[in-house]
Structures are given as structure tokens and as C-alpha cells.
Amino acid sequence: MDQRRRITAPGGLFRDADFDYEAxxxxxxxxxxxxxVGLVLATIDRITDGDPDSWFDAWTGLAADLSARGDEALGxxxxDTARWALxxxxxxxxxxxxxxxxxADQSVLLPTFRTHRACWDRFVDASAxxxxxxxxxYEDRPMPGYLLRPDASGAARPTLVVTNGSDGTLPGLLSYGAADALARGWNAFLFDGPGQQSMLFEHQVPFRHDxxxxxxxxxxTLLLRSDVDGDALVGYGISQGGYWITRAVAFEHRLRAAVAxxxxxxVSASWTAALPEPLLALLxxxxxxxxxxxxGAHADPARMRTLAFRSRPYAADTLYDLLTEVRRYQVRDVVGQITTPLLVLDPDDEQFFPGQPRELYALLPQEKQILGFTEAQGANGHCQPTGRRLTHHALLDFLSDHLPDRGA
Structure with missing residues (x-):
């Protein structure tokens, strides 16, 4: 039996599966x-496995050092150094x-989020x-968005519109395809939608299924801009955004192509999978x-705290209300309306939506492709966390193939 430590397998960085995935x-x-990479590995070494306070302290400590480095570089x-650090x-x-x-102290959420967003805004402001x-x-409150462009020329360019997942950050989207889109000479549009980041934490605007x-x-909004080629809009949904982008293109047909x-x-399948049959029957x-x-009769206090946090974006007061709402987040009823060419990504060991990429591919009625990612590539797991460059080149090639031919 091979006794080598397989760091590509779950548990290679932390025994706690969630800590391992986030690392x-x-x-x-x-x-x-x-x-x-070195900063990440050194920070991992300072974290006590499975301890949320230790995780928070380690990453905020690193972030504070980099924020100071960025401000010093600006001065x-x-x-370029400032933008990287910020x-x-x-x-x-x-x-x-x-x-x-x-x-134990969850009051750190809002001030830390605001510090996070302030660093992002300083990065944007340093882009010349x-x-x-x-x-x-959007309804009573506008959604904050950022059009990232390769330069300030104002040239009309293909634009990748990115729909985030349930709890992803805006800088995280740079490493979920936006940076590689910029390298190809495209724009990338990033935004906080309802239930995401500032819309949730600052304004308590919840998710919506539609x-x-x-x-x-x-x-x-993008089509009003001269720096956006209105005939070359493409879409990408990451994590739970894989649901949202699929749902949206059943009704919105102006994207040339999209990727889930x-x-x-x-979405509800992962929430209800562990429910005992009697509870599922009551639901x-x-x-x-x-x-x-x-x-309530069998509730574990720690799990209930986690549930309260996870249910916050759905504006649900009880588990019943949460599950009833989440059950609206499905595309079976509308998938037949999709005409947008869609690429479905299907990683090995998908832990949140197992089997669903192939189920979606089978349901899609129009031009479609499915692309697998494997453990042998180091690209398994939800959203291929350590196979991102491999992912980006594949999805951007698919999207590029559906852009208008502008000639030589």
C-alpha cells in the first residue's frame, strides 16, 4: 500500500474538512x-485545526500586514505593489x-467586512x-458593481459578467476567472447581488431564487456603456451562482454563452439530504x-448557531421556513426555456451538489457542453479550488468560441 502523504486528498492541509477546503x-x-503560496502556507501553520477563532486571528493578522504594506507602497x-498587497x-x-x-464573539463580522471592502476599494482606486x-x-437600493477593464482607454470590449456564490468575496472573483479574463483583453463585471456581501451585511437584502x-x-446597465461591447456579453456563475446563472438565462437571452x-x-438537495424520513415527511x-x-427537541446548540448564520441570507426565521424557501431554488421547471449555449463544469468529489452537473446537462435542451475535472489533475472538489487556472482557460475558451467574429 502506498504510504506517501497525499496532500491532494481531503485532510491534507487540515483534518477538519471545511478548514481544508477553505485553505x-x-x-x-x-x-x-x-x-x-508561501503566505498561505505560513498562515495555515499558525491555525489550530478546527478552531474558528484561531482561523480568524491568523487571516486578519496577515491581512493587516498586507494592508499596511499596500499603503506604504502607495505612498x-x-x-503595482500596492494593488497586489491591497x-x-x-x-x-x-x-x-x-x-x-x-x-464566541460574532460581533467582529461587520467591522471586519468593512475593513475588507475598504481594502478592495483602495485597490480599485489604485488602478489608474x-x-x-x-x-x-435594483428595487429600493442599487447593487454595487465594479467594471474591471484591462486599461483606461474606454475601448469597447467583450465583458464577462460574474455571478458570485452564496458567500464569496469580490477579490475572490479575481481568482475565479476575472483576472484571466482581463489578461485576454476582456472586461469583467463583478457585483454584489441580493443576499451577497454588502447587500446582506450592510443592508439586510436577502437572496432571491429568480x-x-x-x-x-x-x-x-452594462449595455448603456461605450466601453462594453453589447454583442459580446458572456456569463459565469460560481458555486451557488451555478444555479443562479442557469435560472437567469432561462429568461434573459442577451448573453452569447454562459458557464455554470x-x-x-x-440547491435544496444538499439541505434536505440529511433529514430523517419522519422530518422530511412533515416538511x-x-x-x-x-x-x-x-x-427543537433534538437541536445541538453549535449546529443551531451555524444554521442561524447560514440561513441569514434567506431571511428565514425557522428551519421549516428556510427549507421551504430553499426548495424554490431549482431549475427543473424552467430549464426547457434556455437557448443560451451553456458549459456545465463537473468536478470529481463535488461535495455540495453531487451528481447535479450531469443531471443539469441531461436536462438542457439546447447547445451544451459538460467538462469534468479530476483528482489526477489536482482539480477535484467543489469549484476546483486548486485547479483554477486549468478551469479558467477551459471556460474562457468556451466563451470565446461564442463571441462574434470581428475578422482579422
Whole structure:
């Protein structure tokens, strides 16, 4: 039997599976230019496995050092260094919060988020006009958006519109395809939608299942801009964004092509999979009071704290309300309306939506492709955290093949 330590397998960085996964995201981001591998590994060494407070302290400590380095570089006129340090600081402040639900003091969430976003804004401001803020009208409160451009020329370019996942950060999207899109001479548009980041933490705007109500005003706003080629808009949904982008293109047909990473058919499946049959029967029958009473009788306090945090973006007061709402997040009823060419990403060991990429691919009625990622490539697991460059080249090639031919 091979006794070598397989660091590509779960548990290679932490025994705690969630800590291990999040650490891999940091390594993948470093491969895409956000931070550095050595910084990530050194920070991992300072974290007590499975301890949320230790995780928070380690990443905020690194982020503070990088923020100071960025400001010092700005003062010295070293703008490239400043931008690298500030975007890394923003990412590490944001990722420091991923286990805040397990911390004894959760009051750190909002001030840390604001520090994270301040670093991001300083990064944008240091771009010499290449990156610009673009608010998107949305109901009673505009969505904050950022059009990242390769330069400040104002030339009309293909634009990658990125739909984030349930708890991802804006700097994290640089390492989820935006940086590689910029390298190809494209724009990338990043934004906080309802239930995401500032819309949730600052304004308590919850998720919504009908993402077409979000994507349509985004595209309306971009199409008014002279630096966006209106015939060359493409879309990408990461993590739970794989559901949202698929749902949206069933109604919104102005994208030339889109990518779901991974393919998601039903968000609720991962929420209900562990429910005992009697509880599932109560949920199916709509017996709210009995369901909540049964859950409360056997509730573990730590799990209930985590549930309260995870349910916050859904604006649900009880587990019954949460699961009832999440069950709306499925595409079976609308997938037949999709005409947009769609690439579905299907990694080995998908832990949140297992089997769903192939299920989505089978349901899609129009031009479609499915692309697998494997452990042999070091690209397994949800959103291929340590296979990001491999992922980006594949998805951007697919999208590029669907852009208008502008000739030689």
C-alpha cells in the first residue's frame, strides 16, 4: 500500500474538512495572483485545526500586514505593489469570516467586512482608471458593481459578467476567472447581488431564487456603456451562482454563452439530504409547527448557531421556513426555456451538489457542453479550488468560441 502523504486528498492541509477546503481556495487564489503560496502556507501553520477563532486571528493578522504594506507602497509610488498587497489583504479579511458562525464573539463580522471592502476599494482606486464603480439600479437600493477593464482607454470590449456564490468575496472573483479574463483583453463585471456581501451585511437584502430579476438590470446597465461591447456579453456563475446563472438565462437571452461552475439543478438537495424520513415527511406535508418542534427537541446548540448564520441570507426565521424557501431554488421547471449555449463544469468529489452537473446537462435542451475535472489533475472538489487556472482557460475558451467574429 502506498504510504506517501497525499496532500491532494481531503485532510491534507487540515483534518477538519471545511478548514481544508477553505485553505485550498486560498492556495488556488495565490496561483491566480491573489496573495502568495508561501503566505498561505505560513498562515495555515499558525491555525489550530478546527478552531474558528484561531482561523480568524491568523487571516486578519496577515491581512493587516498586507494592508499596511499596500499603503506604504502607495505612498512610495509603487502602485503595482500596492494593488497586489491591497487585493490580497481584502481577500484575507474576507476569508477570515468564513467560520464566524462558530466564534464566541460574532460581533467582529461587520467591522471586519468593512475593513475588507475598504481594502478592495483602495485597490480599485489604485488602478489608474482601469477599474470603475458601476452601480446597478435594483428595487429600493442599487447593487454595487465594479467594471474591471484591462486599461483606461474606454475601448469597447467583450465583458464577462460574474455571478458570485452564496458567500464569496469580490477579490475572490479575481481568482475565479476575472483576472484571466482581463489578461485576454476582456472586461469583467463583478457585483454584489441580493443576499451577497454588502447587500446582506450592510443592508439586510436577502437572496432571491429568480435571478433573472438581478441579471436583467445588470445587463441593462452594462449595455448603456461605450466601453462594453453589447454583442459580446458572456456569463459565469460560481458555486451557488451555478444555479443562479442557469435560472437567469432561462429568461434573459442577451448573453452569447454562459458557464455554470458547477452545474446545479436543485440547491435544496444538499439541505434536505440529511433529514430523517419522519422530518422530511412533515416538511412535505407543510406541518410547520410539528416540524419545528421536532427539530427543537433534538437541536445541538453549535449546529443551531451555524444554521442561524447560514440561513441569514434567506431571511428565514425557522428551519421549516428556510427549507421551504430553499426548495424554490431549482431549475427543473424552467430549464426547457434556455437557448443560451451553456458549459456545465463537473468536478470529481463535488461535495455540495453531487451528481447535479450531469443531471443539469441531461436536462438542457439546447447547445451544451459538460467538462469534468479530476483528482489526477489536482482539480477535484467543489469549484476546483486548486485547479483554477486549468478551469479558467477551459471556460474562457468556451466563451470565446461564442463571441462574434470581428475578422482579422
Amino acid at each position: 485550498r481556495i486560498m492556495l488556488g487564489a495565490a496561483a491566480c495572483g491573489v496573495g502568495d 512610495a509610488g509603487h502602485v 487585493v490580497a489583504a481584502s481577500q484575507y479579511y474576507g476569508k477570515a469570516l468564513v467560520f464566524v458562525d462558530g466564534m 482608471g482601469s477599474h470603475v464603480r458601476v452601480e446597478v439600479p 435571478w433573472e430579476a438581478v441579471l436583467t438590470p445588470v445587463l441593462d 461552475d458547477p452545474g446545479v439543478v436543485d 412535505d406535508a407543510g406541518r410547520k409547527d410539528e416540524f419545528n418542534a421536532a427539530v
